[in-house]
Amino acid sequence: MANMTASSELPPLPEYTLEPLPPLLPWISDAYLSLALPVLAYWAMSLLFHVIDELDMFPQYRLHTPAEVLKRNHVSRWDVFRDVIIQQGIQTVVGLGLALTDPEPMQGKADYDVSVWAQRLRIAQRAIPGLLSLVGLDAVGIAKRVGQEQPMLSGALAGGIYPELTQTVLLAGQETLAPAFASWEINAAKAIYHLGIPAMQFVIAILIVDTWQYFLHRAMHMNKWLYTTFHSRHHRLYVPYAYGALYNHPFEGFLLDTCGAGIAYLLTGMTCRQSMWFFTMSTVKTVDDHCGYAFPWDPLQHVTSNNAGYHDVHHQSWGIKTNFSQPFFTFWDGILGTKWTGGDVSARYERARIAAQKKVDADNNSPAVTASSPAESKQSAQPYSNEATEATSTARAAQPALEPSIPAGKAKLQALGSRQQVLDDKQGGGKAVLAEESAEEAQAQQQLRRSPRKRSRSSGLKGFADRVGESLHGKGTGVLGVENSSR
Ligand SMILES: [Zn+2]
Ligand SMILES: [Zn+2]
Numbered sequence: 001m002a003n004m005t006a007s008s009e010l011p012p013l014p015e016y017t018l019e020p021l022p023p024l025l026p027w028i029s030d031a032y033l034s035l036a037l038p039v040l041a042y043w044a045m046s047l048l049f050h051v052i053d054e055l056d057m058f059p060q061y062r063l064h065t066p067a068e069v070l071k072r073n074h075v076s077r078w079d080v081f082r083d084v085i086i087q088q089g090i091q092t093v094v095g096l097g098l099a100l101t102d103p104e105p106m107q108g109k110a111d112y113d114v115s116v117w118a119q120r121l122r123i124a125q126r127a128i129p130g131l132l133s134l135v136g137l138d139a140v141g142i143a144k145r146v147g148q149e150q151p152m153l154s155g156a157l158a159g160g161i162y163p164e165l166t167q168t169v170l171l172a173g174q175e176t177l178a179p180a181f182a183s184w185e186i187n188a189a190k191a192i193y194h195l196g197i198p199a200m201q202f203v204i205a206i207l208i209v210d211t212w213q214y215f216l217h218r219a220m221h222m223n224k225w226l227y228t229t230f231h232s233r234h235h236r237l238y239v240p241y242a243y244g245a246l247y248n249h250p251f252e253g254f255l256l257d258t259c260g261a262g263i264a265y266l267l268t269g270m271t272c273r274q275s276m277w278f279f280t281m282s283t284v285k286t287v288d289d290h291c292g293y294a295f296p297w298d299p300l301q302h303v304t305s306n307n308a309g310y311h312d313v314h315h316q317s318w319g320i321k322t323n324f325s326q327p328f329f330t331f332w333d334g335i336l337g338t339k340w341t342g343g344d345v346s347a348r349y350e351r352a353r354i355a356a357q358k359k360v361d362a363d364n365n366s367p368a369v370t371a372s373s374p375a376e377s378k379q380s381a382q383p384y385s386n387e388a389t390e391a392t393s394t395a396r397a398a399q400p401a402l403e404p405s406i407p408a409g410k411a412k413l414q415a416l417g418s419r420q421q422v423l424d425d426k427q428g429g430g431k432a433v434l435a436e437e438s439a440e441e442a443q444a445q446q447q448l449r450r451s452p453r454k455r456s457r458s459s460g461l462k463g464f465a466d467r468v469g470e471s472l473h474g475k476g477t478g479v480l481g482v483e484n485s486s487r
Protein backbone atom coordinates (compact mmCIF):
# COMPACT_ATOMS: atom_id res chain seq x y z
CA MET A 1 0.00 0.00 0.00
CA ALA A 2 1.39 3.41 -1.01
CA ASN A 3 1.90 6.33 1.30
CA MET A 4 -1.09 8.32 2.53
CA THR A 5 -1.44 11.47 0.46
CA ALA A 6 -1.25 14.88 2.11
CA SER A 7 -4.33 15.76 4.21
CA SER A 8 -4.95 18.98 2.25
CA GLU A 9 -5.39 16.99 -0.92
CA LEU A 10 -8.95 16.59 -2.17
CA PRO A 11 -10.70 13.22 -2.11
CA PRO A 12 -10.52 11.81 -5.64
CA LEU A 13 -13.52 11.77 -7.98
CA PRO A 14 -14.95 8.35 -8.84
CA GLU A 15 -14.72 7.02 -12.37
CA TYR A 16 -17.88 6.62 -14.36
CA THR A 17 -19.18 4.94 -17.49
CA LEU A 18 -22.05 6.44 -19.44
CA GLU A 19 -24.82 4.28 -20.79
CA PRO A 20 -28.07 5.17 -22.52
CA LEU A 21 -30.84 6.14 -20.11
CA PRO A 22 -33.81 3.81 -20.53
CA PRO A 23 -37.04 5.75 -21.17
CA LEU A 24 -39.54 6.26 -18.33
CA LEU A 25 -42.14 4.31 -20.27
CA PRO A 26 -40.81 1.45 -22.38
CA TRP A 27 -42.99 2.22 -25.40
CA ILE A 28 -42.22 5.92 -25.87
CA SER A 29 -38.99 7.91 -25.72
CA ASP A 30 -38.69 10.58 -23.03
CA ALA A 31 -38.46 13.27 -25.71
CA TYR A 32 -41.78 12.23 -27.25
CA LEU A 33 -43.34 11.86 -23.82
CA SER A 34 -42.30 15.40 -22.91
CA LEU A 35 -44.19 16.60 -26.00
CA ALA A 36 -47.23 14.42 -25.42
CA LEU A 37 -47.73 15.05 -21.69
CA PRO A 38 -48.61 18.76 -21.89
CA VAL A 39 -51.15 18.08 -24.64
CA LEU A 40 -52.67 15.19 -22.68
CA ALA A 41 -52.74 17.26 -19.49
CA TYR A 42 -54.38 20.15 -21.37
CA TRP A 43 -57.24 18.03 -22.64
CA ALA A 44 -57.64 15.95 -19.50
CA MET A 45 -57.95 19.08 -17.40
CA SER A 46 -60.17 20.79 -19.94
CA LEU A 47 -62.43 17.76 -20.05
CA LEU A 48 -62.69 17.81 -16.27
CA PHE A 49 -63.70 21.49 -16.29
CA HIS A 50 -66.04 20.89 -19.20
CA VAL A 51 -67.85 18.21 -17.20
CA ILE A 52 -67.98 20.55 -14.18
CA ASP A 53 -69.46 23.22 -16.49
CA GLU A 54 -71.97 20.96 -18.16
CA LEU A 55 -73.24 19.44 -14.93
CA ASP A 56 -73.01 22.86 -13.25
CA MET A 57 -71.40 21.20 -10.23
CA PHE A 58 -70.01 24.35 -8.57
CA PRO A 59 -72.29 27.28 -9.43
CA GLN A 60 -71.20 29.05 -6.23
CA TYR A 61 -67.61 29.34 -7.52
CA ARG A 62 -68.35 30.36 -11.10
CA LEU A 63 -66.89 33.67 -12.21
CA HIS A 64 -69.50 33.82 -14.96
CA THR A 65 -72.82 32.16 -15.55
CA PRO A 66 -73.57 29.71 -18.35
CA ALA A 67 -75.73 32.46 -19.80
CA GLU A 68 -72.65 34.67 -20.15
CA VAL A 69 -70.63 31.96 -21.84
CA LEU A 70 -73.50 31.68 -24.29
CA LYS A 71 -74.14 35.37 -24.90
CA ARG A 72 -70.88 37.24 -24.39
CA ASN A 73 -68.26 35.25 -26.31
CA HIS A 74 -67.53 36.15 -29.92
CA VAL A 75 -66.34 32.76 -31.02
CA SER A 76 -67.86 29.31 -31.16
CA ARG A 77 -66.57 26.43 -29.06
CA TRP A 78 -65.74 24.55 -32.23
CA ASP A 79 -63.50 27.36 -33.56
CA VAL A 80 -61.72 27.45 -30.20
CA PHE A 81 -61.22 23.68 -30.25
CA ARG A 82 -59.86 23.74 -33.80
CA ASP A 83 -57.41 26.60 -33.19
CA VAL A 84 -56.07 24.98 -30.03
CA ILE A 85 -55.42 21.75 -31.94
CA ILE A 86 -53.57 23.78 -34.59
CA GLN A 87 -51.42 25.48 -31.94
CA GLN A 88 -50.64 22.17 -30.29
CA GLY A 89 -49.70 20.75 -33.69
CA ILE A 90 -47.22 23.58 -34.25
CA GLN A 91 -45.90 23.19 -30.72
CA THR A 92 -45.34 19.46 -31.23
CA VAL A 93 -43.59 19.90 -34.59
CA VAL A 94 -41.23 22.50 -33.09
CA GLY A 95 -40.62 20.19 -30.13
CA LEU A 96 -39.81 17.31 -32.47
CA GLY A 97 -37.29 19.54 -34.23
CA LEU A 98 -35.66 20.41 -30.92
CA ALA A 99 -35.68 16.75 -29.88
CA LEU A 100 -33.70 15.85 -32.99
CA THR A 101 -30.91 18.22 -32.01
CA ASP A 102 -30.87 17.02 -28.39
CA PRO A 103 -28.17 14.43 -27.61
CA GLU A 104 -29.36 10.99 -26.51
CA PRO A 105 -29.94 11.07 -22.72
CA MET A 106 -27.28 9.10 -20.81
CA GLN A 107 -26.91 7.96 -17.22
CA GLY A 108 -24.06 6.80 -14.96
CA LYS A 109 -22.54 10.17 -14.07
CA ALA A 110 -24.63 11.04 -10.98
CA ASP A 111 -22.12 9.78 -8.38
CA TYR A 112 -19.35 11.62 -10.16
CA ASP A 113 -21.34 14.87 -10.24
CA VAL A 114 -22.24 14.50 -6.56
CA SER A 115 -18.53 14.08 -5.78
CA VAL A 116 -17.74 17.22 -7.77
CA TRP A 117 -20.14 19.10 -5.46
CA ALA A 118 -18.58 17.41 -2.42
CA GLN A 119 -15.17 18.63 -3.62
CA ARG A 120 -16.54 22.15 -3.98
CA LEU A 121 -17.88 21.95 -0.43
CA ARG A 122 -14.46 20.78 0.77
CA ILE A 123 -12.77 23.69 -1.00
CA ALA A 124 -15.34 26.14 0.43
CA GLN A 125 -14.49 24.99 3.96
CA ARG A 126 -10.99 26.37 3.50
CA ALA A 127 -12.48 29.83 3.96
CA ILE A 128 -13.98 29.04 7.40
CA PRO A 129 -10.93 29.84 9.62
CA GLY A 130 -10.40 33.15 7.81
CA LEU A 131 -14.08 34.12 8.06
CA LEU A 132 -14.28 33.26 11.76
CA SER A 133 -11.13 35.23 12.48
CA LEU A 134 -12.92 38.29 11.10
CA VAL A 135 -15.27 38.09 14.07
CA GLY A 136 -12.39 37.39 16.43
CA LEU A 137 -12.77 33.62 16.70
CA ASP A 138 -9.82 31.25 16.60
CA ALA A 139 -11.33 28.48 14.49
CA VAL A 140 -8.29 26.26 14.58
CA GLY A 141 -8.10 26.53 18.38
CA ILE A 142 -11.82 25.64 18.72
CA ALA A 143 -11.31 22.79 16.27
CA LYS A 144 -8.60 21.32 18.50
CA ARG A 145 -10.75 21.64 21.61
CA VAL A 146 -13.87 19.98 20.14
CA GLY A 147 -11.80 17.51 18.14
CA GLN A 148 -12.44 14.50 20.36
CA GLU A 149 -16.23 14.71 20.67
CA GLN A 150 -17.05 16.37 17.36
CA PRO A 151 -14.53 15.23 14.76
CA MET A 152 -16.66 16.39 11.80
CA LEU A 153 -17.24 19.87 13.27
CA SER A 154 -13.56 20.04 14.13
CA GLY A 155 -12.61 19.11 10.55
CA ALA A 156 -14.88 21.78 9.08
CA LEU A 157 -13.66 24.49 11.51
CA ALA A 158 -10.05 23.66 10.74
CA GLY A 159 -10.76 24.48 7.08
CA GLY A 160 -11.91 21.12 5.76
CA ILE A 161 -9.15 18.96 7.17
CA TYR A 162 -10.13 15.37 8.02
CA PRO A 163 -6.90 13.38 8.39
CA GLU A 164 -8.68 10.34 9.78
CA LEU A 165 -11.07 10.03 6.79
CA THR A 166 -9.38 7.76 4.27
CA GLN A 167 -10.28 5.22 1.64
CA THR A 168 -8.41 2.80 -0.56
CA VAL A 169 -8.65 3.49 -4.24
CA LEU A 170 -7.18 1.80 -7.28
CA LEU A 171 -4.63 4.11 -8.86
CA ALA A 172 -2.88 2.78 -11.95
CA GLY A 173 -3.77 -0.75 -10.90
CA GLN A 174 -2.34 -0.22 -7.42
CA GLU A 175 -4.27 0.04 -4.15
CA THR A 176 -3.59 3.52 -2.80
CA LEU A 177 -4.71 5.21 0.41
CA ALA A 178 -6.51 8.45 -0.45
CA PRO A 179 -8.51 11.07 1.50
CA ALA A 180 -12.28 10.47 1.67
CA PHE A 181 -15.34 12.68 1.99
CA ALA A 182 -17.18 13.02 5.28
CA SER A 183 -20.69 11.57 5.10
CA TRP A 184 -22.20 15.01 5.73
CA GLU A 185 -20.30 16.32 2.72
CA ILE A 186 -21.71 13.59 0.51
CA ASN A 187 -25.23 14.11 1.87
CA ALA A 188 -25.05 17.86 1.39
CA ALA A 189 -23.66 17.36 -2.13
CA LYS A 190 -26.54 14.96 -2.89
CA ALA A 191 -29.07 17.52 -1.66
CA ILE A 192 -27.50 20.19 -3.87
CA TYR A 193 -27.34 17.94 -6.91
CA HIS A 194 -30.72 16.24 -6.62
CA LEU A 195 -32.81 19.03 -5.04
CA GLY A 196 -31.08 22.41 -4.98
CA ILE A 197 -30.03 22.61 -8.62
CA PRO A 198 -33.33 21.31 -10.09
CA ALA A 199 -35.31 23.66 -7.84
CA MET A 200 -33.21 26.59 -9.01
CA GLN A 201 -33.68 25.56 -12.64
CA PHE A 202 -37.47 25.52 -12.13
CA VAL A 203 -37.49 28.92 -10.46
CA ILE A 204 -35.35 30.46 -13.19
CA ALA A 205 -37.47 28.83 -15.91
CA ILE A 206 -40.61 30.25 -14.29
CA LEU A 207 -39.08 33.73 -14.19
CA ILE A 208 -38.01 33.44 -17.84
CA VAL A 209 -41.48 32.37 -18.98
CA ASP A 210 -43.21 35.05 -16.90
CA THR A 211 -40.89 37.75 -18.23
CA TRP A 212 -41.12 36.58 -21.84
CA GLN A 213 -44.89 36.38 -21.72
CA TYR A 214 -45.45 39.62 -19.84
CA PHE A 215 -43.52 41.82 -22.25
CA LEU A 216 -44.82 40.18 -25.41
CA HIS A 217 -48.38 40.07 -24.08
CA ARG A 218 -48.13 43.71 -23.05
CA ALA A 219 -46.71 44.64 -26.47
CA MET A 220 -49.67 42.84 -28.07
CA HIS A 221 -51.97 45.18 -26.14
CA MET A 222 -49.95 48.36 -26.51
CA ASN A 223 -49.45 48.13 -30.26
CA LYS A 224 -52.70 48.46 -32.17
CA TRP A 225 -51.50 46.49 -35.18
CA LEU A 226 -50.22 43.62 -33.05
CA TYR A 227 -53.47 43.59 -31.12
CA THR A 228 -55.88 43.62 -34.05
CA THR A 229 -53.74 41.28 -36.19
CA PHE A 230 -52.91 38.65 -33.58
CA HIS A 231 -53.96 38.97 -29.98
CA SER A 232 -57.56 40.12 -30.42
CA ARG A 233 -58.38 36.52 -31.30
CA HIS A 234 -57.71 35.34 -27.75
CA HIS A 235 -59.94 38.15 -26.48
CA ARG A 236 -62.97 36.99 -28.42
CA LEU A 237 -63.42 35.03 -25.22
CA TYR A 238 -64.87 37.59 -22.84
CA VAL A 239 -65.86 34.65 -20.68
CA PRO A 240 -62.87 32.29 -20.68
CA TYR A 241 -63.27 28.56 -20.25
CA ALA A 242 -60.62 25.93 -19.67
CA TYR A 243 -59.78 24.84 -23.20
CA GLY A 244 -59.83 28.44 -24.41
CA ALA A 245 -56.49 28.87 -22.64
CA LEU A 246 -54.48 28.24 -25.80
CA TYR A 247 -57.01 29.76 -28.17
CA ASN A 248 -54.66 32.10 -29.99
CA HIS A 249 -53.57 33.23 -33.40
CA PRO A 250 -51.10 30.47 -34.44
CA PHE A 251 -48.25 32.97 -34.69
CA GLU A 252 -48.95 34.32 -31.22
CA GLY A 253 -49.24 30.83 -29.78
CA PHE A 254 -45.91 29.94 -31.31
CA LEU A 255 -44.17 33.11 -30.15
CA LEU A 256 -45.53 33.40 -26.61
CA ASP A 257 -46.15 29.85 -25.48
CA THR A 258 -43.95 27.57 -27.57
CA CYS A 259 -40.91 29.86 -27.79
CA GLY A 260 -41.24 31.01 -24.17
CA ALA A 261 -41.19 27.46 -22.83
CA GLY A 262 -38.49 26.40 -25.31
CA ILE A 263 -36.19 29.26 -24.34
CA ALA A 264 -36.66 28.56 -20.63
CA TYR A 265 -35.82 24.90 -21.27
CA LEU A 266 -32.67 25.70 -23.24
CA LEU A 267 -31.37 28.48 -20.98
CA THR A 268 -31.78 26.58 -17.72
CA GLY A 269 -30.17 23.40 -19.09
CA MET A 270 -33.01 21.23 -17.82
CA THR A 271 -32.98 17.54 -18.55
CA CYS A 272 -35.68 16.12 -20.74
CA ARG A 273 -37.41 14.64 -17.70
CA GLN A 274 -37.40 17.97 -15.90
CA SER A 275 -38.89 19.58 -18.98
CA MET A 276 -41.78 17.08 -18.84
CA TRP A 277 -42.70 18.51 -15.46
CA PHE A 278 -42.11 22.07 -16.45
CA PHE A 279 -44.05 22.04 -19.73
CA THR A 280 -46.90 20.14 -18.12
CA MET A 281 -46.95 22.45 -15.10
CA SER A 282 -47.07 25.58 -17.32
CA THR A 283 -49.87 24.08 -19.38
CA VAL A 284 -51.92 23.08 -16.36
CA LYS A 285 -51.46 26.55 -14.87
CA THR A 286 -52.61 28.26 -18.07
CA VAL A 287 -55.70 26.05 -18.27
CA ASP A 288 -56.47 26.73 -14.62
CA ASP A 289 -56.15 30.50 -15.19
CA HIS A 290 -58.88 30.27 -17.83
CA CYS A 291 -61.09 27.73 -16.06
CA GLY A 292 -63.75 30.28 -15.09
CA TYR A 293 -63.93 29.24 -11.45
CA ALA A 294 -62.53 30.80 -8.29
CA PHE A 295 -62.11 27.64 -6.24
CA PRO A 296 -61.16 28.13 -2.59
CA TRP A 297 -59.61 24.66 -2.52
CA ASP A 298 -57.66 24.70 -5.78
CA PRO A 299 -53.99 24.94 -4.72
CA LEU A 300 -53.01 26.35 -8.11
CA GLN A 301 -55.17 29.40 -7.41
CA HIS A 302 -53.47 30.15 -4.12
CA VAL A 303 -49.80 29.34 -4.71
CA THR A 304 -49.49 32.70 -6.47
CA SER A 305 -51.87 35.63 -6.77
CA ASN A 306 -52.06 35.05 -10.51
CA ASN A 307 -55.18 32.92 -10.85
CA ALA A 308 -58.47 32.56 -12.68
CA GLY A 309 -59.93 35.66 -11.01
CA TYR A 310 -56.86 37.75 -11.82
CA HIS A 311 -56.75 36.74 -15.46
CA ASP A 312 -60.51 37.00 -15.85
CA VAL A 313 -60.29 40.76 -15.23
CA HIS A 314 -57.95 40.87 -18.24
CA HIS A 315 -60.64 39.29 -20.39
CA GLN A 316 -63.27 41.94 -19.56
CA SER A 317 -63.94 44.90 -21.84
CA TRP A 318 -63.01 47.28 -19.01
CA GLY A 319 -59.94 45.39 -17.75
CA ILE A 320 -58.37 44.25 -21.01
CA LYS A 321 -55.50 46.76 -20.67
CA THR A 322 -54.62 45.50 -17.20
CA ASN A 323 -53.34 42.30 -15.55
CA PHE A 324 -50.98 41.26 -18.36
CA SER A 325 -48.89 38.92 -16.19
CA GLN A 326 -49.14 35.23 -16.97
CA PRO A 327 -48.95 32.38 -16.22
CA PHE A 328 -47.22 32.13 -12.81
CA PHE A 329 -46.64 35.38 -10.91
CA THR A 330 -47.96 38.95 -11.02
CA PHE A 331 -44.78 40.82 -10.14
CA TRP A 332 -44.31 42.44 -13.55
CA ASP A 333 -47.80 43.97 -13.35
CA GLY A 334 -46.91 45.16 -9.87
CA ILE A 335 -43.53 46.63 -10.79
CA LEU A 336 -44.69 48.30 -14.00
CA GLY A 337 -48.03 49.53 -12.71
CA THR A 338 -50.35 47.57 -14.97
CA LYS A 339 -52.39 45.82 -12.29
CA TRP A 340 -56.12 46.49 -12.28
CA THR A 341 -56.60 49.20 -9.67
CA GLY A 342 -60.35 49.68 -9.85
CA GLY A 343 -60.92 47.73 -6.66
CA ASP A 344 -64.26 46.03 -6.26
CA VAL A 345 -65.42 44.59 -9.54
CA SER A 346 -68.39 42.67 -8.22
CA ALA A 347 -70.92 45.21 -9.49
CA ARG A 348 -69.47 44.99 -12.98
CA TYR A 349 -69.51 41.20 -12.88
CA GLU A 350 -73.02 41.35 -11.61
CA ARG A 351 -74.08 43.63 -14.44
CA ALA A 352 -72.66 41.29 -17.05
CA ARG A 353 -74.44 38.40 -15.39
CA ILE A 354 -77.76 40.18 -15.26
CA ALA A 355 -77.50 41.27 -18.87
CA ALA A 356 -76.61 37.82 -20.14
CA GLN A 357 -79.33 36.27 -18.02
CA LYS A 358 -81.85 38.74 -19.42
CA LYS A 359 -80.97 37.69 -22.92
CA VAL A 360 -81.38 34.04 -22.08
CA ASP A 361 -84.58 34.79 -20.18
CA ALA A 362 -85.86 36.73 -23.15
CA ASP A 363 -85.24 33.59 -25.18
CA ASN A 364 -86.97 31.45 -22.58
CA ASN A 365 -89.51 33.96 -21.25
CA SER A 366 -88.52 33.51 -17.60
CA PRO A 367 -87.47 36.07 -14.86
CA ALA A 368 -83.94 37.52 -14.24
CA VAL A 369 -81.45 38.28 -11.40
CA THR A 370 -79.85 41.28 -9.65
CA ALA A 371 -77.52 42.90 -6.95
CA SER A 372 -74.18 44.50 -5.69
CA SER A 373 -71.92 47.23 -4.22
CA PRO A 374 -69.02 49.51 -5.38
CA ALA A 375 -65.66 50.57 -3.80
CA GLU A 376 -62.97 53.34 -3.97
CA SER A 377 -59.32 53.49 -5.05
CA LYS A 378 -56.87 56.22 -6.08
CA GLN A 379 -53.57 55.34 -7.74
CA SER A 380 -50.78 56.92 -9.75
CA ALA A 381 -52.12 57.10 -13.28
CA GLN A 382 -48.73 57.19 -14.98
CA PRO A 383 -48.77 54.20 -17.35
CA TYR A 384 -52.25 55.03 -18.57
CA SER A 385 -52.17 58.77 -19.13
CA ASN A 386 -51.27 58.45 -22.84
CA GLU A 387 -53.87 55.78 -23.35
CA ALA A 388 -56.52 58.06 -22.01
CA THR A 389 -55.49 61.14 -24.01
CA GLU A 390 -55.46 59.11 -27.22
CA ALA A 391 -58.83 57.50 -26.60
CA THR A 392 -61.44 58.30 -29.24
CA SER A 393 -64.63 60.16 -28.53
CA THR A 394 -66.62 56.94 -28.84
CA ALA A 395 -64.61 55.34 -26.05
CA ARG A 396 -65.07 58.51 -23.99
CA ALA A 397 -68.75 58.76 -24.63
CA ALA A 398 -69.26 55.23 -23.35
CA GLN A 399 -67.74 56.18 -20.00
CA PRO A 400 -70.66 57.42 -17.93
CA ALA A 401 -72.88 54.58 -19.02
CA LEU A 402 -70.35 51.84 -18.55
CA GLU A 403 -68.63 52.71 -15.31
CA PRO A 404 -70.94 52.97 -12.38
CA SER A 405 -68.59 51.07 -10.11
CA ILE A 406 -65.13 52.17 -11.23
CA PRO A 407 -63.62 54.84 -9.00
CA ALA A 408 -61.97 57.95 -10.43
CA GLY A 409 -58.21 58.13 -10.91
CA LYS A 410 -56.04 55.45 -12.44
CA ALA A 411 -58.81 52.86 -12.63
CA LYS A 412 -60.86 55.21 -14.79
CA LEU A 413 -57.95 55.61 -17.20
CA GLN A 414 -57.33 51.85 -17.24
CA ALA A 415 -60.95 51.27 -18.15
CA LEU A 416 -60.86 54.00 -20.80
CA GLY A 417 -57.76 52.45 -22.40
CA SER A 418 -59.46 49.06 -22.27
CA ARG A 419 -62.57 50.35 -24.00
CA GLN A 420 -60.43 51.88 -26.73
CA GLN A 421 -58.80 48.50 -27.23
CA VAL A 422 -62.20 46.87 -27.63
CA LEU A 423 -63.09 49.54 -30.21
CA ASP A 424 -59.82 48.96 -32.11
CA ASP A 425 -60.72 45.34 -32.60
CA LYS A 426 -63.30 45.64 -35.36
CA GLN A 427 -63.88 41.90 -35.67
CA GLY A 428 -64.23 40.53 -32.15
CA GLY A 429 -65.03 43.77 -30.35
CA GLY A 430 -65.88 47.13 -31.87
CA LYS A 431 -68.64 49.57 -31.13
CA ALA A 432 -71.22 46.81 -30.93
CA VAL A 433 -69.68 45.42 -27.74
CA LEU A 434 -69.68 48.81 -25.98
CA ALA A 435 -73.15 49.71 -27.22
CA GLU A 436 -74.44 46.38 -26.03
CA GLU A 437 -72.79 46.79 -22.65
CA SER A 438 -74.08 50.29 -22.09
CA ALA A 439 -77.61 49.15 -22.90
CA GLU A 440 -77.12 46.25 -20.50
CA GLU A 441 -75.86 48.62 -17.85
CA ALA A 442 -78.94 50.81 -18.14
CA GLN A 443 -81.18 47.80 -17.85
CA ALA A 444 -79.24 46.44 -14.90
CA GLN A 445 -79.49 49.76 -13.08
CA GLN A 446 -83.20 49.79 -13.66
CA GLN A 447 -83.51 46.29 -12.34
CA LEU A 448 -81.41 47.18 -9.27
CA ARG A 449 -83.66 50.12 -8.45
CA ARG A 450 -86.69 47.91 -8.67
CA SER A 451 -85.48 45.04 -6.45
CA PRO A 452 -82.13 45.86 -4.84
CA ARG A 453 -81.17 42.54 -3.19
CA LYS A 454 -83.36 40.00 -4.87
CA ARG A 455 -81.67 37.08 -6.54
CA SER A 456 -83.38 34.24 -8.28
CA ARG A 457 -82.30 30.74 -7.29
CA SER A 458 -82.43 29.54 -10.84
CA SER A 459 -79.44 31.79 -11.65
CA GLY A 460 -77.24 29.55 -9.53
CA LEU A 461 -75.60 32.67 -8.11
CA LYS A 462 -76.77 32.60 -4.56
CA GLY A 463 -74.21 34.27 -2.33
CA PHE A 464 -71.90 35.00 -5.22
CA ALA A 465 -71.89 38.78 -4.94
CA ASP A 466 -71.33 38.60 -1.20
CA ARG A 467 -68.45 36.17 -1.53
CA VAL A 468 -66.79 38.11 -4.34
CA GLY A 469 -67.36 41.36 -2.49
CA GLU A 470 -65.66 39.94 0.56
CA SER A 471 -62.66 38.64 -1.28
CA LEU A 472 -62.26 41.90 -3.13
CA HIS A 473 -62.12 43.76 0.10
CA GLY A 474 -59.25 41.59 1.25
CA LYS A 475 -61.20 39.59 3.79
CA GLY A 476 -61.47 36.47 1.72
CA THR A 477 -58.97 34.56 -0.36
CA GLY A 478 -58.72 37.23 -3.02
CA VAL A 479 -60.07 35.02 -5.74
CA LEU A 480 -60.88 37.84 -8.09
CA GLY A 481 -57.34 39.04 -8.48
CA VAL A 482 -57.73 42.76 -7.92
CA GLU A 483 -55.83 45.25 -5.81
CA ASN A 484 -55.81 44.12 -2.24
CA SER A 485 -53.09 42.76 0.04
CA SER A 486 -51.01 40.69 -2.34
CA ARG A 487 -52.08 41.74 -5.76
ZN1 LIG B 1 -54.44 39.83 -23.58
ZN1 LIG C 1 -56.40 34.64 -21.46
